[in-house]
Amino acid sequence: MTQAEGRRPHRRKPAPRPALPATLLEGPLCAHCGKPEALCVCDAIEPINNRVELLVLQHPQEQDKTLGTARVAVTHLAKATFRIGLSWPSLSAALDRDVDPKRWAVLHMGASPEEDAPQDRDIALLDRHGAPAGNQAAAMRAIDGIILFDGSWSQAKTLWWRNAWVLKCPRLVLRPTQPSLYGKLRKEPRREGLSTLEAAAFTLSRLENRPEIEKTMLSTFRRMLQRYRSALEPQGAKSAG
Numbered sequence: 001m002t003q004a005e006g007r008r009p010h011r012r013k014p015a016p017r018p019a020l021p022a023t024l025l026e027g028p029l030c031a032h033c034g035k036p037e038a039l040c041v042c043d044a045i046e047p048i049n050n051r052v053e054l055l056v057l058q059h060p061q062e063q064d065k066t067l068g069t070a071r072v073a074v075t076h077l078a079k080a081t082f083r084i085g086l087s088w089p090s091l092s093a094a095l096d097r098d099v100d101p102k103r104w105a106v107l108h109m110g111a112s113p114e115e116d117a118p119q120d121r122d123i124a125l126l127d128r129h130g131a132p133a134g135n136q137a138a139a140m141r142a143i144d145g146i147i148l149f150d151g152s153w154s155q156a157k158t159l160w161w162r163n164a165w166v167l168k169c170p171r172l173v174l175r176p177t178q179p180s181l182y183g184k185l186r187k188e189p190r191r192e193g194l195s196t197l198e199a200a201a202f203t204l205s206r207l208e209n210r211p212e213i214e215k216t217m218l219s220t221f222r223r224m225l226q227r228y229r230s231a232l233e234p235q236g237a238k239s240a241g
Contacts, residue, residue, distance in 0.1 A: 029065065030042055032071065032075045033071045033072045033075055034065055034068075034071045035065055035066065035071075035072075035224075036065070036066070038227065038231050039066060039224060039227050039228060039231065041072070041220055041223045041224045041227065042072075042075060044220065044223060045072070045075055045076055045220055046076070046216050046219075046220075047076070047077075047078060048076050048077050048078065048213055048216060048217070049078045050077045050078055050079050050080070050204055050208065050213065051079075051208050052079075052143060052144065052145060052146060052204055052207045052208055053079040053080065053081070053144060053145035053146070054073065054074065054077055054079065054080040054081070054145065054146055054148070054200055054204065055080075055081045055083070055091075055094060055095060055104070055145060055146070055147045055148070056070045056071075056073065056074055056080070056081070056082045056083070056148050056149075056150050056196060056200075057083050057085070057088075057094065057147065057148070057149050057150065057159055057163070058070055058082065058083065058084045058085075058149075058150040058151060059084075059086070059149070059150065059151035059152075059155035059156065059158065059159055060084055060085060060086060061151070061155060062150055062151040062152070062155060066228060067182070067185060067225075067228060068150070068196075069195040069196050069197035069198070069221060069224070070082065070148075070150040070196040070197070072197055072220060072221070072224065073196055073197040073200045073201070073217065076197075076216070076217055076220065077200075077204075079145075081094070081095055086158070086159065086162050087159075087162040087163050088163060088165075089165075090165045091104060091147070091165055091166075091168075091169070099144065099145070100144075101165060101168040101169045102128075102168065102169070102170070103142060103143060103144040103145070104143070104144060104145045104146065104147060104169050104170075105125060105143050105145075105146050105147070105169060105170045105171060105172045106146070106147040106148075106166045106169045106170075106171055106172070107146065107147065107148050107149070107171075107172055107174070107199060107203070108126065108171040108172055108173045108174075121136060121175070122174070122175045122176065122177065122206070123140075123172060123173070123174055123175070123202070123203060123206045123207075124136060124172070124173045124175075125139045125140055125143075125170055125171070125172055125173075126170060126171040126172075126173060127170055127171075128167060128168055128169065128170060128171070130171070133170065139170070140206075140207050143170070143207055146172065146200070146203055146204070146207070147166065147169065148196055148199055148200060150196045172203060174194070174199065174202060174203065176194060176198075176202055180193060180194050180195055180198055181195070181198065181218065181221055181222060181225060182195060182225070185225065185228065185229075195221070197217055197218075197220075197221050198217075198218065198221065200217070201213060201214040201216075201217035201218055201221075202214060
């Protein structure tokens with residue numbers, strides 16, 4: 001997920017997500033994406049040899065095995081790490097190897113207003129104090145990896161504050177021009193909110209100047225969402241079609 005605001009108290013809650021038939025959720029989950037067989041798209045995933053590495057830290061209570069995208073994103077990428085937990089002593093501990101946190105950017109979730117970032121870019125880099133990097137292009141070329149927190153807004157916020165080492169990392173602010181492909185299937189707290197896969201695809205494609213990264217990953221996401229919507233259709237309607 002990207003940075004987000006809490007919902008206003010008077011805002012009407014979104015309608016509950018339609019439930020999948022219980023029979024589709026039975027049986028073993030995929031060892032790669034963690035999804036039921038009916039929703040697994042691993043057989044169609046096109047591997048991506050990324051230069052900028054991805055680290056996804058997932059909150060232990062994130063239980064969305066049907067529409068969650070973190071493990072699908074990681075499965076796509078040659079250089080990606082997926083961890084479940086609440087806290088790690090350092091970035092190096094989360095990756096299980098020594099790295100320089102100054103060369104890893106975390107998706108921004110702090111209190112600094114988005115207006116602090118350059119307004120002419122759909123992705124901007126802030127330093128650890130929240131000030132815009134002077135030479136955005138050069139600063140982004142120096143990034144070795146990105147860190148994304150996976151879970152609800154409150155869960156991601158918990159991960160941010162329980163891992164103080166992220167304060168040593170530069171921060172990325174995203175300004176997507178299109179809303180999430182989730183559409184009505186999953187309500188995001190802000191219009192510009194993205195799934196973990198979308199945020200990773202958006203960021204990596206721009207840091208590496210490779211639009212095909214986003215195109216390839218979003219194609220998989222669309223396939224996953226189509227399988228979900230197909231699973232919601234009454235069996236009779238499927239037979240008739």
